[in-house]
Amino acid sequence: MEVFLDIGFTLMGGPKDSPPKMIRHVLNLEDDCSEVLYDIVFCENHQTSDSLVNSLEKAFGLRINSDQRREIANFWQMQYVSAYELEGASAFIKNLARSGLGLHIVSNLWLPFYQKFKIVFREIFNMLSSETLSFEEGIRKPSLEIYRRASDRSGALLAESVMVGDSVGNDIIPCAELGMKCIWFKSRPMEKHQLDSKRYLISRYIDIYEANSLGEAQAIIERILLK
Ligand SMILES: [Mg+2]
Structure with a gap:
């Protein structure tokens, strides 16, 4: 996977x-x-x-x-x-890599944020098999095309892939549309009405899971693997 x-x-x-x-x-x-x-x-x-x-x-x-x-x-x-690693992110990547999973980046970003990413994550950078970056591709999420390119690059079958992201609009809905399993990582606090409206948006898709930490996201991925 x-x-x-x-x-x-x-x-x-x-x-x-x-x-x-x-x-x-x-x-x-x-x-x-x-x-x-x-x-x-x-x-x-x-x-x-x-x-x-x-x-x-x-x-x-x-x-x-x-x-x-x-x-x-x-x-x-x-x-x-001022960019910084979110709690547990390096451990999350290491654990997934140890489980034999292929890891791929798909990101909307500009150069300074990417340069910092390469420094903050230098120890685990070689565990990432591919990167699909908006500023290099000339397209961005939520276009389905950027995910198709990421999938072509990785050789992954989307139906057997998982997306982990914090944005319902950019990460979760397009990937659910493509038949991927999705983990919505709620990394930032939000008001109840925002949470409700986001949950409403994803309610018509199956295989969307919610995680409050990367540790939880990892546990969900492990459960999916066992299915
Ligand atoms: Mg994001």
Whole structure:
């Protein structure tokens, strides 16, 4: 069995606001810019924050002033500096690898977060068999295509694979649509009404499990293996 893993708030935490949200705030962009903004931040391969800013200026026809430029550069840096391993993430990966499972990353992210991931997880990095990263692929979750590419790359049969992620919209629903088993890792606290509405969204799928820790996720994977 192959296990696909999200990174942000599944294996590694960071600043509370996602990069596109923070940039939308800095540039005072309207909500309807979101899709384009997410594509620029997560689906373009920027090596520096300046390159990202140039692309934002072009896409939105804006002149980004020096204060805004600095704020975006700071946030780029913060996504590297303040990212940290979520409790038990390395042990989780080691235990799954020890059980003989193939491990694969599928993630929406930009370069600074990925660079930190490689450092924080350097000891277990070689236990990951493949990586499918939005900024390299030019597409992002929740598109089914990014999961199909991940599956092609890994040689995994999706029906025999498990996805572990914290986002119902990005990780759980698309993978459930593809027939994968899914573990929804509720890594961040949420209000009851949010929990209820997310549970409603996943209620029509079978084979979705909820975990409050990576230890619980591991126990669920072990149970699935025994079935
Ligand atoms: Mg995530």
